[in-house]
Amino acid sequence: MNKIIEIKNLTFKYPNTESLILDNLSFSVKENSWTTLIGHNGSGKSTIARLLIGLLAAEMDKKDPYFIKIDGMELNEKNIWKIRDKIGIVFQNPDNQFVGSTVEDDVAFGLENKGISRGKMLALVNEALNQVGMAEFNESEPAQLSGGQKQRVAIAGILAVKPKIIILDEATSMLDPEGKKSILNLIKKIKQQYNLTVISITHDLEEVEKSDEVLVLDSGKIVLQDNPDAIFNHAELLQKIGLGLPFGYQLADKLRKKGFLISKNANTQEKLVKEICQLNLKK
Ligand SMILES: Nc1ncnc2c1ncn2[C@@H]1O[C@H](COP(=O)(O)OP(=O)(O)OP(=O)(O)O)[C@@H](O)[C@H]1O
Ligand SMILES: [Mg+2]
Known part of the structure:
Protein backbone atom coordinates (compact mmCIF):
# COMPACT_ATOMS: atom_id res chain seq x y z
CA MET A 1 0.00 0.00 0.00
CA ASN A 2 1.04 3.57 -0.69
CA LYS A 3 2.78 5.52 2.04
CA ILE A 4 0.92 8.81 2.36
CA ILE A 5 3.15 10.14 5.15
CA GLU A 6 6.86 9.44 5.45
CA ILE A 7 9.04 10.90 8.17
CA LYS A 8 12.76 10.19 8.25
CA ASN A 9 15.35 11.20 10.87
CA LEU A 10 13.23 13.94 12.39
CA THR A 11 14.87 15.56 15.40
CA PHE A 12 13.31 18.58 17.04
CA LYS A 13 13.77 20.93 19.95
CA TYR A 14 11.96 24.20 20.66
CA PRO A 15 14.30 27.19 20.24
CA ASN A 16 13.85 28.43 23.81
CA THR A 17 14.59 25.11 25.56
CA GLU A 18 17.45 22.63 25.65
CA SER A 19 15.62 19.31 25.77
CA LEU A 20 15.16 17.24 22.66
CA ILE A 21 11.43 16.77 21.98
CA LEU A 22 11.75 14.40 19.02
CA ASP A 23 14.81 12.20 18.74
CA ASN A 24 15.66 11.00 15.24
CA LEU A 25 12.11 9.90 14.58
CA SER A 26 11.24 7.83 11.50
CA PHE A 27 7.88 6.34 10.62
CA SER A 28 5.41 6.08 7.78
CA VAL A 29 1.63 5.96 7.50
CA LYS A 30 -0.20 3.92 4.87
CA GLU A 31 -2.79 5.59 2.69
CA ASN A 32 -6.39 4.99 3.88
CA SER A 33 -5.20 3.58 7.18
CA TRP A 34 -6.10 4.69 10.71
CA THR A 35 -3.02 5.25 12.83
CA THR A 36 -3.14 6.08 16.53
CA LEU A 37 -0.25 8.09 17.89
CA ILE A 38 -0.21 7.53 21.62
CA GLY A 39 2.04 8.83 24.38
CA HIS A 40 1.84 10.43 27.81
CA ASN A 41 1.40 14.19 28.30
CA GLY A 42 4.37 16.05 26.91
CA SER A 43 5.72 13.12 24.88
CA GLY A 44 5.73 15.19 21.69
CA LYS A 45 2.51 14.19 19.91
CA SER A 46 1.19 17.66 19.14
CA THR A 47 4.69 18.71 18.13
CA ILE A 48 4.62 15.99 15.47
CA ALA A 49 1.22 17.26 14.25
CA ARG A 50 2.55 20.84 14.05
CA LEU A 51 5.61 19.67 12.11
CA LEU A 52 3.43 17.68 9.70
CA ILE A 53 1.50 20.75 8.63
CA GLY A 54 4.56 23.00 8.66
CA LEU A 55 3.49 25.13 11.65
CA LEU A 56 6.92 24.27 13.05
CA ALA A 57 10.09 23.44 11.15
CA ALA A 58 12.99 21.32 12.34
CA GLU A 59 16.59 22.39 11.85
CA MET A 60 18.41 20.59 9.07
CA ASP A 61 21.49 18.65 10.11
CA LYS A 62 23.70 18.32 7.04
CA LYS A 63 25.19 15.02 8.18
CA ASP A 64 21.84 13.44 8.91
CA PRO A 65 19.19 15.24 6.83
CA TYR A 66 15.56 14.69 7.71
CA PHE A 67 12.53 14.78 5.48
CA ILE A 68 8.77 14.83 5.81
CA LYS A 69 6.89 13.64 2.72
CA ILE A 70 3.14 13.99 2.41
CA ASP A 71 1.42 12.23 -0.47
CA GLY A 72 4.74 11.93 -2.29
CA MET A 73 5.56 15.61 -1.86
CA GLU A 74 8.43 16.83 0.28
CA LEU A 75 7.37 19.38 2.91
CA ASN A 76 9.28 22.58 2.18
CA GLU A 77 8.52 26.28 1.77
CA LYS A 78 7.50 25.76 -1.84
CA ASN A 79 5.00 22.98 -1.13
CA ILE A 80 3.64 24.00 2.22
CA TRP A 81 0.28 25.35 0.98
CA LYS A 82 -0.31 22.36 -1.28
CA ILE A 83 0.41 20.12 1.69
CA ARG A 84 -1.87 22.06 4.04
CA ASP A 85 -4.70 21.50 1.55
CA LYS A 86 -4.21 17.77 2.00
CA ILE A 87 -4.40 17.76 5.81
CA GLY A 88 -7.17 18.79 8.20
CA ILE A 89 -6.67 18.95 11.97
CA VAL A 90 -9.26 18.81 14.73
CA PHE A 91 -7.90 20.08 18.05
CA GLN A 92 -8.68 19.21 21.64
CA ASN A 93 -10.59 22.32 22.65
CA PRO A 94 -13.53 22.91 20.33
CA ASP A 95 -13.83 26.53 21.47
CA ASN A 96 -10.46 27.48 20.03
CA GLN A 97 -11.22 26.55 16.45
CA PHE A 98 -14.26 28.60 15.45
CA VAL A 99 -13.98 31.58 13.16
CA GLY A 100 -17.49 31.94 11.77
CA SER A 101 -20.47 33.55 13.49
CA THR A 102 -22.78 30.74 12.35
CA VAL A 103 -22.12 27.04 11.88
CA GLU A 104 -22.53 27.43 8.11
CA ASP A 105 -20.04 30.32 7.92
CA ASP A 106 -17.60 28.40 9.98
CA VAL A 107 -17.71 25.31 7.77
CA ALA A 108 -17.37 27.55 4.69
CA PHE A 109 -14.24 29.25 6.03
CA GLY A 110 -11.74 26.80 4.53
CA LEU A 111 -13.41 27.15 1.12
CA GLU A 112 -13.09 30.90 0.95
CA ASN A 113 -10.32 32.27 -1.28
CA LYS A 114 -10.43 29.11 -3.36
CA GLY A 115 -12.29 30.70 -6.25
CA ILE A 116 -15.36 28.51 -5.77
CA SER A 117 -18.78 29.85 -6.76
CA ARG A 118 -21.24 30.63 -3.93
CA GLY A 119 -23.60 27.89 -5.15
CA LYS A 120 -20.88 25.23 -5.13
CA MET A 121 -19.68 26.45 -1.74
CA LEU A 122 -23.14 26.11 -0.22
CA ALA A 123 -23.49 22.62 -1.69
CA LEU A 124 -20.14 21.55 -0.19
CA VAL A 125 -21.02 23.04 3.20
CA ASN A 126 -24.41 21.31 3.16
CA GLU A 127 -22.90 17.99 2.21
CA ALA A 128 -20.32 18.25 4.98
CA LEU A 129 -22.90 19.23 7.62
CA ASN A 130 -25.11 16.35 6.52
CA GLN A 131 -22.24 13.90 6.84
CA VAL A 132 -21.64 14.88 10.46
CA GLY A 133 -25.36 15.03 11.32
CA MET A 134 -25.39 18.79 11.92
CA ALA A 135 -27.37 20.10 8.92
CA GLU A 136 -30.23 21.40 11.08
CA PHE A 137 -27.81 23.58 13.05
CA ASN A 138 -26.53 25.48 10.00
CA GLU A 139 -27.69 28.84 11.30
CA SER A 140 -26.80 28.29 14.96
CA GLU A 141 -24.04 30.12 16.73
CA PRO A 142 -21.09 27.76 17.29
CA ALA A 143 -20.75 28.98 20.90
CA GLN A 144 -24.19 27.59 21.75
CA LEU A 145 -23.41 24.03 20.70
CA SER A 146 -22.38 21.18 23.00
CA GLY A 147 -18.77 19.97 22.99
CA GLY A 148 -19.56 16.97 20.81
CA GLN A 149 -21.58 19.10 18.37
CA LYS A 150 -18.70 21.58 18.14
CA GLN A 151 -16.29 18.79 17.23
CA ARG A 152 -18.75 17.62 14.57
CA VAL A 153 -18.80 21.11 13.08
CA ALA A 154 -14.98 21.22 13.16
CA ILE A 155 -14.94 17.89 11.29
CA ALA A 156 -17.45 19.25 8.75
CA GLY A 157 -15.14 22.23 8.13
CA ILE A 158 -12.41 19.77 7.25
CA LEU A 159 -14.61 17.52 5.11
CA ALA A 160 -15.78 20.52 3.06
CA VAL A 161 -12.28 21.07 1.69
CA LYS A 162 -11.88 17.35 0.94
CA PRO A 163 -8.44 16.67 2.36
CA LYS A 164 -6.67 13.31 2.12
CA ILE A 165 -5.57 13.17 5.74
CA ILE A 166 -7.39 14.06 8.95
CA ILE A 167 -5.49 14.46 12.22
CA LEU A 168 -7.44 14.37 15.48
CA ASP A 169 -5.25 15.87 18.19
CA GLU A 170 -6.97 14.70 21.39
CA ALA A 171 -10.20 15.73 19.65
CA THR A 172 -12.37 13.61 21.93
CA SER A 173 -10.60 14.15 25.24
CA MET A 174 -13.08 16.77 26.47
CA LEU A 175 -16.12 14.63 25.65
CA ASP A 176 -17.96 12.13 27.83
CA PRO A 177 -17.68 8.40 26.97
CA GLU A 178 -20.79 8.44 24.75
CA GLY A 179 -19.62 11.61 22.97
CA LYS A 180 -16.19 10.04 22.40
CA LYS A 181 -17.69 6.89 20.99
CA SER A 182 -19.99 8.78 18.68
CA ILE A 183 -17.17 10.96 17.27
CA LEU A 184 -14.94 7.92 16.74
CA ASN A 185 -17.80 6.14 14.94
CA LEU A 186 -18.31 9.23 12.79
CA ILE A 187 -14.61 9.24 11.91
CA LYS A 188 -14.85 5.57 10.95
CA LYS A 189 -17.78 6.34 8.64
CA ILE A 190 -16.24 9.35 6.91
CA LYS A 191 -12.89 7.58 6.60
CA GLN A 192 -14.57 4.97 4.42
CA GLN A 193 -16.74 7.40 2.52
CA TYR A 194 -13.99 9.88 1.68
CA ASN A 195 -11.03 7.45 1.52
CA LEU A 196 -9.36 9.38 4.29
CA THR A 197 -6.17 8.55 6.11
CA VAL A 198 -6.76 9.10 9.82
CA ILE A 199 -4.19 9.91 12.48
CA SER A 200 -5.67 10.07 15.94
CA ILE A 201 -3.52 11.46 18.70
CA THR A 202 -4.37 10.44 22.25
CA HIS A 203 -2.98 9.39 25.61
CA ASP A 204 -5.95 7.11 26.22
CA LEU A 205 -5.38 3.43 25.42
CA GLU A 206 -9.17 2.93 25.29
CA GLU A 207 -9.11 4.82 21.99
CA VAL A 208 -6.72 2.63 19.99
CA GLU A 209 -9.33 0.03 19.11
CA LYS A 210 -10.57 1.34 15.77
CA SER A 211 -7.12 1.93 14.33
CA ASP A 212 -5.08 -0.30 12.06
CA GLU A 213 -1.78 0.63 13.57
CA VAL A 214 -0.62 2.11 16.86
CA LEU A 215 2.58 4.11 17.29
CA VAL A 216 3.63 4.47 20.93
CA LEU A 217 5.75 7.51 21.66
CA ASP A 218 8.04 8.04 24.65
CA SER A 219 10.77 10.65 25.09
CA GLY A 220 10.56 11.64 21.44
CA LYS A 221 11.02 8.09 20.16
CA ILE A 222 8.65 5.43 18.83
CA VAL A 223 8.98 2.61 21.34
CA LEU A 224 6.29 0.31 19.92
CA GLN A 225 4.57 0.00 16.56
CA ASP A 226 1.93 -2.67 16.08
CA ASN A 227 -1.78 -3.38 15.70
CA PRO A 228 -4.14 -2.44 18.57
CA ASP A 229 -4.37 -5.98 19.97
CA ALA A 230 -0.65 -6.70 19.80
CA ILE A 231 0.44 -3.63 21.72
CA PHE A 232 -1.25 -5.04 24.83
CA ASN A 233 1.36 -7.82 24.80
CA HIS A 234 3.61 -5.06 26.10
CA ALA A 235 1.37 -4.02 28.98
CA GLU A 236 4.30 -3.56 31.37
CA LEU A 237 6.10 -1.20 29.01
CA LEU A 238 2.89 0.79 28.40
CA GLN A 239 2.42 1.25 32.12
CA LYS A 240 6.08 2.11 32.65
CA ILE A 241 5.86 4.97 30.17
CA GLY A 242 2.81 6.43 31.89
CA LEU A 243 -0.09 5.01 29.89
CA GLY A 244 -2.92 3.66 32.03
CA LEU A 245 -4.19 0.26 30.92
N1 LIG B 1 6.17 26.37 22.21
C1 LIG B 1 6.89 25.59 23.01
N2 LIG B 1 8.08 26.02 23.52
C2 LIG B 1 8.82 25.23 24.33
N3 LIG B 1 8.48 23.98 24.68
C3 LIG B 1 7.33 23.50 24.21
C4 LIG B 1 6.46 24.26 23.35
N4 LIG B 1 5.38 23.52 23.04
C5 LIG B 1 5.55 22.33 23.66
N5 LIG B 1 6.73 22.32 24.35
C6 LIG B 1 7.25 21.18 25.14
O1 LIG B 1 7.48 20.10 24.25
C7 LIG B 1 7.12 18.86 24.86
C8 LIG B 1 6.14 18.14 23.96
O2 LIG B 1 4.95 18.89 23.87
P1 LIG B 1 3.70 18.40 23.02
O3 LIG B 1 2.69 19.46 23.11
O4 LIG B 1 4.16 17.98 21.69
O5 LIG B 1 3.28 17.10 23.86
P2 LIG B 1 1.99 16.19 23.72
O6 LIG B 1 2.49 14.79 23.63
O7 LIG B 1 1.12 16.70 22.66
O8 LIG B 1 1.32 16.40 25.16
P3 LIG B 1 -0.23 16.42 25.60
O9 LIG B 1 -0.66 14.98 25.71
O10 LIG B 1 -0.19 17.08 26.94
O11 LIG B 1 -1.00 17.20 24.58
C9 LIG B 1 6.60 19.20 26.24
O12 LIG B 1 7.62 18.98 27.17
C10 LIG B 1 6.26 20.68 26.16
O13 LIG B 1 6.46 21.30 27.39
MG1 LIG C 1 -0.84 17.51 22.66
Whole structure:
Protein backbone atom coordinates (compact mmCIF):
# COMPACT_ATOMS: atom_id res chain seq x y z
CA MET A 1 0.00 0.00 0.00
CA ASN A 2 1.04 3.57 -0.69
CA LYS A 3 2.78 5.52 2.04
CA ILE A 4 0.92 8.81 2.36
CA ILE A 5 3.15 10.14 5.15
CA GLU A 6 6.86 9.44 5.45
CA ILE A 7 9.04 10.90 8.17
CA LYS A 8 12.76 10.19 8.25
CA ASN A 9 15.35 11.20 10.87
CA LEU A 10 13.23 13.94 12.39
CA THR A 11 14.87 15.56 15.40
CA PHE A 12 13.31 18.58 17.04
CA LYS A 13 13.77 20.93 19.95
CA TYR A 14 11.96 24.20 20.66
CA PRO A 15 14.30 27.19 20.24
CA ASN A 16 13.85 28.43 23.81
CA THR A 17 14.59 25.11 25.56
CA GLU A 18 17.45 22.63 25.65
CA SER A 19 15.62 19.31 25.77
CA LEU A 20 15.16 17.24 22.66
CA ILE A 21 11.43 16.77 21.98
CA LEU A 22 11.75 14.40 19.02
CA ASP A 23 14.81 12.20 18.74
CA ASN A 24 15.66 11.00 15.24
CA LEU A 25 12.11 9.90 14.58
CA SER A 26 11.24 7.83 11.50
CA PHE A 27 7.88 6.34 10.62
CA SER A 28 5.41 6.08 7.78
CA VAL A 29 1.63 5.96 7.50
CA LYS A 30 -0.20 3.92 4.87
CA GLU A 31 -2.79 5.59 2.69
CA ASN A 32 -6.39 4.99 3.88
CA SER A 33 -5.20 3.58 7.18
CA TRP A 34 -6.10 4.69 10.71
CA THR A 35 -3.02 5.25 12.83
CA THR A 36 -3.14 6.08 16.53
CA LEU A 37 -0.25 8.09 17.89
CA ILE A 38 -0.21 7.53 21.62
CA GLY A 39 2.04 8.83 24.38
CA HIS A 40 1.84 10.43 27.81
CA ASN A 41 1.40 14.19 28.30
CA GLY A 42 4.37 16.05 26.91
CA SER A 43 5.72 13.12 24.88
CA GLY A 44 5.73 15.19 21.69
CA LYS A 45 2.51 14.19 19.91
CA SER A 46 1.19 17.66 19.14
CA THR A 47 4.69 18.71 18.13
CA ILE A 48 4.62 15.99 15.47
CA ALA A 49 1.22 17.26 14.25
CA ARG A 50 2.55 20.84 14.05
CA LEU A 51 5.61 19.67 12.11
CA LEU A 52 3.43 17.68 9.70
CA ILE A 53 1.50 20.75 8.63
CA GLY A 54 4.56 23.00 8.66
CA LEU A 55 3.49 25.13 11.65
CA LEU A 56 6.92 24.27 13.05
CA ALA A 57 10.09 23.44 11.15
CA ALA A 58 12.99 21.32 12.34
CA GLU A 59 16.59 22.39 11.85
CA MET A 60 18.41 20.59 9.07
CA ASP A 61 21.49 18.65 10.11
CA LYS A 62 23.70 18.32 7.04
CA LYS A 63 25.19 15.02 8.18
CA ASP A 64 21.84 13.44 8.91
CA PRO A 65 19.19 15.24 6.83
CA TYR A 66 15.56 14.69 7.71
CA PHE A 67 12.53 14.78 5.48
CA ILE A 68 8.77 14.83 5.81
CA LYS A 69 6.89 13.64 2.72
CA ILE A 70 3.14 13.99 2.41
CA ASP A 71 1.42 12.23 -0.47
CA GLY A 72 4.74 11.93 -2.29
CA MET A 73 5.56 15.61 -1.86
CA GLU A 74 8.43 16.83 0.28
CA LEU A 75 7.37 19.38 2.91
CA ASN A 76 9.28 22.58 2.18
CA GLU A 77 8.52 26.28 1.77
CA LYS A 78 7.50 25.76 -1.84
CA ASN A 79 5.00 22.98 -1.13
CA ILE A 80 3.64 24.00 2.22
CA TRP A 81 0.28 25.35 0.98
CA LYS A 82 -0.31 22.36 -1.28
CA ILE A 83 0.41 20.12 1.69
CA ARG A 84 -1.87 22.06 4.04
CA ASP A 85 -4.70 21.50 1.55
CA LYS A 86 -4.21 17.77 2.00
CA ILE A 87 -4.40 17.76 5.81
CA GLY A 88 -7.17 18.79 8.20
CA ILE A 89 -6.67 18.95 11.97
CA VAL A 90 -9.26 18.81 14.73
CA PHE A 91 -7.90 20.08 18.05
CA GLN A 92 -8.68 19.21 21.64
CA ASN A 93 -10.59 22.32 22.65
CA PRO A 94 -13.53 22.91 20.33
CA ASP A 95 -13.83 26.53 21.47
CA ASN A 96 -10.46 27.48 20.03
CA GLN A 97 -11.22 26.55 16.45
CA PHE A 98 -14.26 28.60 15.45
CA VAL A 99 -13.98 31.58 13.16
CA GLY A 100 -17.49 31.94 11.77
CA SER A 101 -20.47 33.55 13.49
CA THR A 102 -22.78 30.74 12.35
CA VAL A 103 -22.12 27.04 11.88
CA GLU A 104 -22.53 27.43 8.11
CA ASP A 105 -20.04 30.32 7.92
CA ASP A 106 -17.60 28.40 9.98
CA VAL A 107 -17.71 25.31 7.77
CA ALA A 108 -17.37 27.55 4.69
CA PHE A 109 -14.24 29.25 6.03
CA GLY A 110 -11.74 26.80 4.53
CA LEU A 111 -13.41 27.15 1.12
CA GLU A 112 -13.09 30.90 0.95
CA ASN A 113 -10.32 32.27 -1.28
CA LYS A 114 -10.43 29.11 -3.36
CA GLY A 115 -12.29 30.70 -6.25
CA ILE A 116 -15.36 28.51 -5.77
CA SER A 117 -18.78 29.85 -6.76
CA ARG A 118 -21.24 30.63 -3.93
CA GLY A 119 -23.60 27.89 -5.15
CA LYS A 120 -20.88 25.23 -5.13
CA MET A 121 -19.68 26.45 -1.74
CA LEU A 122 -23.14 26.11 -0.22
CA ALA A 123 -23.49 22.62 -1.69
CA LEU A 124 -20.14 21.55 -0.19
CA VAL A 125 -21.02 23.04 3.20
CA ASN A 126 -24.41 21.31 3.16
CA GLU A 127 -22.90 17.99 2.21
CA ALA A 128 -20.32 18.25 4.98
CA LEU A 129 -22.90 19.23 7.62
CA ASN A 130 -25.11 16.35 6.52
CA GLN A 131 -22.24 13.90 6.84
CA VAL A 132 -21.64 14.88 10.46
CA GLY A 133 -25.36 15.03 11.32
CA MET A 134 -25.39 18.79 11.92
CA ALA A 135 -27.37 20.10 8.92
CA GLU A 136 -30.23 21.40 11.08
CA PHE A 137 -27.81 23.58 13.05
CA ASN A 138 -26.53 25.48 10.00
CA GLU A 139 -27.69 28.84 11.30
CA SER A 140 -26.80 28.29 14.96
CA GLU A 141 -24.04 30.12 16.73
CA PRO A 142 -21.09 27.76 17.29
CA ALA A 143 -20.75 28.98 20.90
CA GLN A 144 -24.19 27.59 21.75
CA LEU A 145 -23.41 24.03 20.70
CA SER A 146 -22.38 21.18 23.00
CA GLY A 147 -18.77 19.97 22.99
CA GLY A 148 -19.56 16.97 20.81
CA GLN A 149 -21.58 19.10 18.37
CA LYS A 150 -18.70 21.58 18.14
CA GLN A 151 -16.29 18.79 17.23
CA ARG A 152 -18.75 17.62 14.57
CA VAL A 153 -18.80 21.11 13.08
CA ALA A 154 -14.98 21.22 13.16
CA ILE A 155 -14.94 17.89 11.29
CA ALA A 156 -17.45 19.25 8.75
CA GLY A 157 -15.14 22.23 8.13
CA ILE A 158 -12.41 19.77 7.25
CA LEU A 159 -14.61 17.52 5.11
CA ALA A 160 -15.78 20.52 3.06
CA VAL A 161 -12.28 21.07 1.69
CA LYS A 162 -11.88 17.35 0.94
CA PRO A 163 -8.44 16.67 2.36
CA LYS A 164 -6.67 13.31 2.12
CA ILE A 165 -5.57 13.17 5.74
CA ILE A 166 -7.39 14.06 8.95
CA ILE A 167 -5.49 14.46 12.22
CA LEU A 168 -7.44 14.37 15.48
CA ASP A 169 -5.25 15.87 18.19
CA GLU A 170 -6.97 14.70 21.39
CA ALA A 171 -10.20 15.73 19.65
CA THR A 172 -12.37 13.61 21.93
CA SER A 173 -10.60 14.15 25.24
CA MET A 174 -13.08 16.77 26.47
CA LEU A 175 -16.12 14.63 25.65
CA ASP A 176 -17.96 12.13 27.83
CA PRO A 177 -17.68 8.40 26.97
CA GLU A 178 -20.79 8.44 24.75
CA GLY A 179 -19.62 11.61 22.97
CA LYS A 180 -16.19 10.04 22.40
CA LYS A 181 -17.69 6.89 20.99
CA SER A 182 -19.99 8.78 18.68
CA ILE A 183 -17.17 10.96 17.27
CA LEU A 184 -14.94 7.92 16.74
CA ASN A 185 -17.80 6.14 14.94
CA LEU A 186 -18.31 9.23 12.79
CA ILE A 187 -14.61 9.24 11.91
CA LYS A 188 -14.85 5.57 10.95
CA LYS A 189 -17.78 6.34 8.64
CA ILE A 190 -16.24 9.35 6.91
CA LYS A 191 -12.89 7.58 6.60
CA GLN A 192 -14.57 4.97 4.42
CA GLN A 193 -16.74 7.40 2.52
CA TYR A 194 -13.99 9.88 1.68
CA ASN A 195 -11.03 7.45 1.52
CA LEU A 196 -9.36 9.38 4.29
CA THR A 197 -6.17 8.55 6.11
CA VAL A 198 -6.76 9.10 9.82
CA ILE A 199 -4.19 9.91 12.48
CA SER A 200 -5.67 10.07 15.94
CA ILE A 201 -3.52 11.46 18.70
CA THR A 202 -4.37 10.44 22.25
CA HIS A 203 -2.98 9.39 25.61
CA ASP A 204 -5.95 7.11 26.22
CA LEU A 205 -5.38 3.43 25.42
CA GLU A 206 -9.17 2.93 25.29
CA GLU A 207 -9.11 4.82 21.99
CA VAL A 208 -6.72 2.63 19.99
CA GLU A 209 -9.33 0.03 19.11
CA LYS A 210 -10.57 1.34 15.77
CA SER A 211 -7.12 1.93 14.33
CA ASP A 212 -5.08 -0.30 12.06
CA GLU A 213 -1.78 0.63 13.57
CA VAL A 214 -0.62 2.11 16.86
CA LEU A 215 2.58 4.11 17.29
CA VAL A 216 3.63 4.47 20.93
CA LEU A 217 5.75 7.51 21.66
CA ASP A 218 8.04 8.04 24.65
CA SER A 219 10.77 10.65 25.09
CA GLY A 220 10.56 11.64 21.44
CA LYS A 221 11.02 8.09 20.16
CA ILE A 222 8.65 5.43 18.83
CA VAL A 223 8.98 2.61 21.34
CA LEU A 224 6.29 0.31 19.92
CA GLN A 225 4.57 0.00 16.56
CA ASP A 226 1.93 -2.67 16.08
CA ASN A 227 -1.78 -3.38 15.70
CA PRO A 228 -4.14 -2.44 18.57
CA ASP A 229 -4.37 -5.98 19.97
CA ALA A 230 -0.65 -6.70 19.80
CA ILE A 231 0.44 -3.63 21.72
CA PHE A 232 -1.25 -5.04 24.83
CA ASN A 233 1.36 -7.82 24.80
CA HIS A 234 3.61 -5.06 26.10
CA ALA A 235 1.37 -4.02 28.98
CA GLU A 236 4.30 -3.56 31.37
CA LEU A 237 6.10 -1.20 29.01
CA LEU A 238 2.89 0.79 28.40
CA GLN A 239 2.42 1.25 32.12
CA LYS A 240 6.08 2.11 32.65
CA ILE A 241 5.86 4.97 30.17
CA GLY A 242 2.81 6.43 31.89
CA LEU A 243 -0.09 5.01 29.89
CA GLY A 244 -2.92 3.66 32.03
CA LEU A 245 -4.19 0.26 30.92
CA PRO A 246 -7.88 0.22 29.94
CA PHE A 247 -10.35 -0.84 32.62
CA GLY A 248 -11.48 -3.76 30.40
CA TYR A 249 -7.88 -4.99 30.08
CA GLN A 250 -7.30 -4.84 33.82
CA LEU A 251 -10.55 -6.62 34.62
CA ALA A 252 -9.85 -9.31 32.00
CA ASP A 253 -6.44 -9.86 33.57
CA LYS A 254 -7.95 -10.25 37.05
CA LEU A 255 -10.61 -12.68 35.76
CA ARG A 256 -7.97 -14.78 33.96
CA LYS A 257 -5.94 -14.96 37.16
CA LYS A 258 -9.03 -16.30 38.90
CA GLY A 259 -9.26 -19.05 36.27
CA PHE A 260 -11.92 -17.67 33.92
CA LEU A 261 -11.42 -18.43 30.23
CA ILE A 262 -11.02 -14.93 28.89
CA SER A 263 -8.93 -14.55 25.74
CA LYS A 264 -5.97 -12.22 25.31
CA ASN A 265 -8.05 -10.20 22.83
CA ALA A 266 -10.42 -8.95 25.52
CA ASN A 267 -8.41 -5.80 26.07
CA THR A 268 -11.26 -3.30 26.08
CA GLN A 269 -14.48 -3.16 28.04
CA GLU A 270 -16.60 -3.82 24.95
CA LYS A 271 -14.66 -6.92 23.90
CA LEU A 272 -14.62 -8.23 27.46
CA VAL A 273 -18.39 -7.87 27.82
CA LYS A 274 -18.85 -9.78 24.53
CA GLU A 275 -16.61 -12.61 25.75
CA ILE A 276 -18.29 -12.82 29.13
CA CYS A 277 -21.66 -13.16 27.38
CA GLN A 278 -20.41 -15.83 24.98
CA LEU A 279 -18.36 -17.88 27.43
CA ASN A 280 -21.02 -18.22 30.11
CA LEU A 281 -18.13 -17.62 32.50
CA LYS A 282 -16.81 -21.21 32.34
CA LYS A 283 -14.13 -21.83 34.89
N1 LIG B 1 6.17 26.37 22.21
C1 LIG B 1 6.89 25.59 23.01
N2 LIG B 1 8.08 26.02 23.52
C2 LIG B 1 8.82 25.23 24.33
N3 LIG B 1 8.48 23.98 24.68
C3 LIG B 1 7.33 23.50 24.21
C4 LIG B 1 6.46 24.26 23.35
N4 LIG B 1 5.38 23.52 23.04
C5 LIG B 1 5.55 22.33 23.66
N5 LIG B 1 6.73 22.32 24.35
C6 LIG B 1 7.25 21.18 25.14
O1 LIG B 1 7.48 20.10 24.25
C7 LIG B 1 7.12 18.86 24.86
C8 LIG B 1 6.14 18.14 23.96
O2 LIG B 1 4.95 18.89 23.87
P1 LIG B 1 3.70 18.40 23.02
O3 LIG B 1 2.69 19.46 23.11
O4 LIG B 1 4.16 17.98 21.69
O5 LIG B 1 3.28 17.10 23.86
P2 LIG B 1 1.99 16.19 23.72
O6 LIG B 1 2.49 14.79 23.63
O7 LIG B 1 1.12 16.70 22.66
O8 LIG B 1 1.32 16.40 25.16
P3 LIG B 1 -0.23 16.42 25.60
O9 LIG B 1 -0.66 14.98 25.71
O10 LIG B 1 -0.19 17.08 26.94
O11 LIG B 1 -1.00 17.20 24.58
C9 LIG B 1 6.60 19.20 26.24
O12 LIG B 1 7.62 18.98 27.17
C10 LIG B 1 6.26 20.68 26.16
O13 LIG B 1 6.46 21.30 27.39
MG1 LIG C 1 -0.84 17.51 22.66
